[in-house]
Amino acid sequence: MTYMTASATHPDRPVLSGRVKAALVLFILFALMPPLASALNDPFYVLIGTRILAYAIAAMALDLILGYGAMVSFGHAAYLGFGAYAVAILQSYGVNDLILQILFAVAISAIFAVVTGAISLRTRGVYFIMITLAFGQMAFFFFISFSAYGGDDGVALAQRSTVLGMDLLGTDYGLYYVSLALLIALFALCHRIVGSRFGRVLTGIRENPTRIEAIGFSPFRYQLIAFVISGCITAIAGVVLANQAQFVSPAFMSWHKSGELIVMVVLGGVGNLAGPIAGAVAALLLEEWLDALSEHWKLYFGIFLVLMVLFSPHGITGLLKKMGIVRGQQ
Amino acid sequence: MTSLTVTNLCKSFGALKVTDDVSLSVEPGELHAIIGPNGAGKTTLISQLSGQLHCDSGSVAIGDRDISRLTMPERVKLGLARSFQITSVLPGFTALENVALAVQAREGSSFRFFGKVADEARLNEAAMTALSEAGLDRRAHVLARSLSHGEHRRLELAIALATQPKILLLDEPLAGVGGGDAEGFVANLQKLKGRFTIVLIEHDMDAVFALADRVSVLVYGSIIATGTPEAVRNDPEVRAAYLGEEEELV
Numbered sequence: 001m002t003y004m005t006a007s008a009t010h011p012d013r014p015v016l017s018g019r020v021k022a023a024l025v026l027f028i029l030f031a032l033m034p035p036l037a038s039a040l041n042d043p044f045y046v047l048i049g050t051r052i053l054a055y056a057i058a059a060m061a062l063d064l065i066l067g068y069g070a071m072v073s074f075g076h077a078a079y080l081g082f083g084a085y086a087v088a089i090l091q092s093y094g095v096n097d098l099i100l101q102i103l104f105a106v107a108i109s110a111i112f113a114v115v116t117g118a119i120s121l122r123t124r125g126v127y128f129i130m131i132t133l134a135f136g137q138m139a140f141f142f143f144i145s146f147s148a149y150g151g152d153d154g155v156a157l158a159q160r161s162t163v164l165g166m167d168l169l170g171t172d173y174g175l176y177y178v179s180l181a182l183l184i185a186l187f188a189l190c191h192r193i194v195g196s197r198f199g200r201v202l203t204g205i206r207e208n209p210t211r212i213e214a215i216g217f218s219p220f221r222y223q224l225i226a227f228v229i230s231g232c233i234t235a236i237a238g239v240v241l242a243n244q245a246q247f248v249s250p251a252f253m254s255w256h257k258s259g260e261l262i263v264m265v266v267l268g269g270v271g272n273l274a275g276p277i278a279g280a281v282a283a284l285l286l287e288e289w290l291d292a293l294s295e296h297w298k299l300y301f302g303i304f305l306v307l308m309v310l311f312s313p314h315g316i317t318g319l320l321k322k323m324g325i326v327r328g329q330q
Numbered sequence: 331m332t333s334l335t336v337t338n339l340c341k342s343f344g345a346l347k348v349t350d351d352v353s354l355s356v357e358p359g360e361l362h363a364i365i366g367p368n369g370a371g372k373t374t375l376i377s378q379l380s381g382q383l384h385c386d387s388g389s390v391a392i393g394d395r396d397i398s399r400l401t402m403p404e405r406v407k408l409g410l411a412r413s414f415q416i417t418s419v420l421p422g423f424t425a426l427e428n429v430a431l432a433v434q435a436r437e438g439s440s441f442r443f444f445g446k447v448a449d450e451a452r453l454n455e456a457a458m459t460a461l462s463e464a465g466l467d468r469r470a471h472v473l474a475r476s477l478s479h480g481e482h483r484r485l486e487l488a489i490a491l492a493t494q495p496k497i498l499l500l501d502e503p504l505a506g507v508g509g510g511d512a513e514g515f516v517a518n519l520q521k522l523k524g525r526f527t528i529v530l531i532e533h534d535m536d537a538v539f540a541l542a543d544r545v546s547v548l549v550y551g552s553i554i555a556t557g558t559p560e561a562v563r564n565d566p567e568v569r570a571a572y573l574g575e576e577e578e579l580v
Binding site for chain 1: 337347378382401402403404407412414418419420421422423430431432434435436439440441442443444445446447448450489491492
């Protein structure tokens with residue numbers, strides 16, 4: 001029987017999925033941006049670019065649970081904050097190594113995510129949104145009153161992190177390319193997770209939790225693990241963000257930031273990892289440009305968002321599919 | 331193959347007794363059909379057997395093991411699988427992916443984060459076997475949401491089979507399946523008979539009488555008769571309860 005050897009991939013499906021192709025295009029554009037910026041005598045864009053890369057990592061991490069696990073976390077900025085404060089706290093003890101800072105950020109975030117996730121996942125839908133928001137605000141107010149690190153004023157960082165003793169992040173270009181490397185590595189990680197056995201269970205829970213239980217899975221632990229992974233990756237974005245701003249404050253973890261992350265995911269298109277990266281680029285560039293045009297830029301941004309949701313509910317990804325640039329089901 | 335024993339099962343929703351002191355013993359390898367008018371509590375009964383609902387009192391046992399307090403996933407691990415009356419599949423997955431996930435559930439190793447699951451030949455081959463037993467192998471690569479109603483019914487069956495159950499609970503597998511399609515489906519079920527202990531809820535009387543070893547009749551939550559299809563068909567109480575609505579027990 002020839003069909004016995006068939007793979008689950010549809011015969012018509014291309015070898016590289018649309019998700020990977022779209023991400024590759026984005027990564028190439030990211031890589032070309034700094035030389036272009038210096039050619040145009042606008043090196044300022046390299047710093048903005050680093051900020052975009054950090055938010056792209058965070059939005060992608062949020063998509064892992066929002067798009068694949070149908071868990072809308074409204075408290076994800078907390079992890080950005082943990083990442084940023086991990087840099088500030090370790091630096092105050094003289095530890096400047098990026099890898100150690102990332103490990104510290106991931107460890108704090110994992111603990112916070114396990115505890116708050118285990119409680120939040122007892123709820124569904126809008127209650128899940130509200131409870132994650134509440135936990136996010138708890139973390140926010142904790143750092144507001146954390147006077148050793150400036151309380152709500154935040155704290156300036158004396159220097160950028162080093163990598164194994166090397167001053168790789170010393171220049172804006174160095175920081176940019178290290179951030180890009182992190183984004184690519186984390187995309188590869190998420191891509192593998194989504195396509196794995198674990199990823200299939202997670203996606204299945206989104207599709208139909210009753211069915212998943214009826215074939216013998218308990219959704220809770222899969223959702224919790226995904227929630228923790230997502231939080232840890234978002235923390236890495238926070239580490240990047242602290243280095244980009246050379247400043248850390250509770251503003252990184254306010255609920256506005258959590259909302260912005262959701263906007264990036266929705267704007268880019270949920271559930272394909274590459275979309276949220278594009279969403280982060282679009283949201284932050286629009287913010288830059290509209291801010292230069294008018295102090296009421298948020299109004300225009302709002303109008304843009306409403307139009308986008310009305311005319312392309314699947315975000316930028318959906319728009320590209322409609323225009324036939326990316327293959328895939330609508 | 332294992333026996334399924336239900337003893338004095340009761341379940342109420344408020345004042346409504348949906349399961350009223352039901353006792354049932356299904357022998358290993360038997361195909362036991364449960365029939366009854368709409369609202370008799372058939373699906374509620376299946377839900378208590380599968381663990382989706384918990385009973386108020388009484389017990390459910392697989393072999394000698396009391397499973398009344400176990401959750402649905404725990405019961406599945408002991409070899410109990412159910413199909414749903416209202417199609418309940420993963421719409422964004424292909425038929426093959428739906429079934430492969432059920433195979434994966436049985437193998438109990440889903441905390442693998444890196445290997446590409448779509449390329450796992452062992453999962454796909456077992457899934458293909460289940461799909462062909464349900465007569466759906468030709469449509470393996472179609473998204474579940476694009477399958478027809480009849481194909482959904484087959485997919486339900488394939489998913490249940492893929493968990494390698496000892497006991498199959500089939501909740502109206504033929505619901506809404508028309509004419510010739512239904513005949514083909516009954517033939518598929520006929521082949522499964524004897525390999526599993528099967529509890530079948532079905533409205534299609536042709537199918538019930540063609541397939542069942544024994545039939546139980548459920549009316550207002552209680553079983554009023556159990557016996558061979560022939561005996562049940564001629565039971566005066568059944569005729570009164572069931573045929574009062576001008577329905578013929580063919």
